[in-house]
Amino acid sequence: MRNRSVPRVATLLLSVAVTVASVACAERFEEPKADLILRNARVYTLAWDDPATDGTPADNAPYDESGWHPDASAVAVRGQTVLFVGDDEASEAYRDDHTRVVDLEGATLLPGLVDAHTHIINLGTVLEQVDMVDVQTEEAAVELVAQRAQDVPEGDWIVGYGWDDGAWADDYPDMRLLTERVPNHPVLMRGLHGFAVWGNRLALEEAGITAATEAPSGGRILKDETGNPTGLLLDRATSLLTGALPPPSVSQLESRILAAMQVMAEDGYTTVHEAGVGSAAMQAFENLAAEGRMPLRVYVMISARDNDLARQWLEWGPDTDGNDKLITRAVKAYYDAALGSRGARLLEDYSDMPGHRGVSGEEYGFNEELVSEMMAAGFQVGVHAIGDAGNRETLDFIERVYSVHPEAKDYRHRVEHAQVVHPDDFRRFSDYDLIASVQPPHAMEDKAWALQRLGPERVLGAYAWRTFRKTGAPLAFSSDLPGSDHDIFYGLVAAMARQDKLGEPEGGWYPNERMTPEEAVRGYTSWAAYSAFLEDTVGTIAPGMWADLTVMDVDPLSLGSSEPLRLLDGRILMTIVAGEIIYERN
Ligand SMILES: [Zn+2]
Structure with missing residues (x-):
């Protein structure tokens, strides 16, 4: 939130200090007591130095020729912060009658996981x-909608997804049964493959689709023998119905955010970086934060496409104290599009589409003036850049901003995705103090066609995480959910093995770019914390830090070193944010 004054961690430390001072006069020195002690755990604090750029663990890392070893077994929590980290025996000093003690039975305890690039609002949708x-x-599908309708106020839209518009193509459903069973809600049913939508009478009425409506070219409105629409629209005609869906209200957005946060809590995450937030969503986040209803921390990137919101924050300035669950000091900008759809801007033609190089910059809505103003005002910018030209032009842009506003170099700007980079440009990331915010799952999903799009030379600069490390650029890891699966075990395996959920390909895809297990874990913890200016409060475990912790039933450091694919069977056991257990597996 904006304009907070006293940092909470400092306040807490002060109160601990006062407590200690007041009991010091007593006969026996007593430690302040913990609310929660987690013991018998494999704790990796990550509070040792970063690995070398080739991945070699630091000299003070708990690593030797026999591999990784936890550097603690117990963590004590008081209020919102970590009180103690050490062994089980020493943790006893922090225990009293009110302390909850949890025996983790050898599970692994890590700093709270961070997903550094998400769209949790879309996940909620x-x-x-x-x-x-x-x-x-059709009957089963309609029945599911009828059940849902019982919980939705009349008149509100109900959206369904996933009926098989391919398999049902020979006998498409129509609006009759759907209208009969659900007469008082407009219903929009999206097909699994995205080329058909199916609606009830009320939905078509609200969309103004009648016998007289003509389909746009490339689309079809199915009509019955009397010429009336049946309720089924195909291809480009689908937008006639989907375009009628009203934008969600702020309270609907709040429900979606909370539902998505619940999923993220169950999946072990303590912080998400929400990549591109517009006005209504911002209002929803602010309401939830003000009411103390956010289980997770959210690091917001304001959408630069929402000019009014961005200008408003430009006036207010960045929220830099970092002591709330909602932190707004970053802006998301969009430089080019995606590689799969061939929208990413390339320096040379697409290998599988001669004459085509994608889109970028102004033609893709990049507002250079707004973004540079925000950078100069102390906001961090995260620029979406995928192609090698998209990345180069983004780097050129940042170079220009620095030449006019040298102070802007201090704000840890990020390139979101940094997916395909020309060999000459890697070094510029570290020269400009830029963070490469990358998505290990993307590499695994894109490997099916990345070589075709890019050819054998350019693909070597794609998803090139080791190359970034070696040239000195910091990394942060994320899923870009809901486009990719945010499962942390998949993310870790993608990062450290460059193998997908089926273990393909054997030996890893362009394995030179693999991360070590430590680097993979840091990408989702301490490095992600750095990318949000939060490394002094989260991302490692130490007394005085926020008690943001994740417990899992596999050890990604030791198992990751021997049999990384086995991590895919891992499960999250507990998630803690600011000392509060927000998820606990039975
Ligand atoms: Zn994204």
């Missing part, structure tokens, strides 16, 4: 839709 994936019949 997906969660809210009626899930019709694998539903076999």
